[in-house]
Amino acid sequence: MPIYEYICQDCKKEFEVLRPMRQADVPMACAACGGENIKRKPSIFYAESGGKAVAGASAPSCSSCSAGNCSSCGH
Secondary structure, eight states: EEEEEEEETOOOOEEEEEEGGGGGGGOOOOOOTTTOOOOOOOOOOEEETTTTEESSSSSOOOOOOSSTTTTTTTO
């Protein structure tokens, strides 16, 4: 189950909720103020496997790589 990030438009409290994808935009009340004016925030993530970026922000390229593609040198 993914963790979604939300912000209450009434009190500006930011919080996270673990819920199924099908419930990502189901209305809920803010735990801080009880307001129901909640918006889901865009989530950014970064994944790494064996020291190589596999998702999210791209890693910097080295000078031997063309067009930022480091697959040939392993960076």
